[in-house]
Amino acid sequence: xxxxxxxxxxxxxxxxxxxxxxxxxxxxxxxxxxxxxxxxxxxxxxxxxxxxxxxxxxxxxxxxxxxxx
Numbered sequence: 001x002x003x004x005x006x007x008x009x010x011x012x013x014x015x016x017x018x019x020x021x022x023x024x025x026x027x028x029x030x031x032x033x034x035x036x037x038x039x040x041x042x043x044x045x046x047x048x049x050x051x052x053x054x055x056x057x058x059x060x061x062x063x064x065x066x067x068x069x
Contacts, residue, residue, distance in 0.1 A: 003052035006031075006060050007040040010067055019066045020045075024056050031063060 001009075010031050020030045029044040031052075041049040052060070 001060055001064055003055060003060055006055075006064055007052055009064065010040055013067060021059070021062050021066060023059055 011033070020028045023029050023044070027044040027046070029042050032041055032043045032049065033039075034041045034049060040052060042052060042055060043049045055063075
């Protein structure tokens with residue numbers, strides 16, 4: 001699964017925010033929809049948003065598994 005696959009799958013669920021997960025750098029983060037950029041972004045516990053392409057494959061897989069629960 002790629003970061004594009006994750007974004008498309010998450011958008012198909014119509015969930016406004018995902019569950020928070022722990023990233024590789026130990027920050028907690030969730031997926032959010034950024035209305036300005038019209039894209040799915042990762043938002044960490046500090047409120048900083050960054051693109052899904054910055055996620056590791058393990059982080060992508062964890063988000064995907066949490067969406068499927």
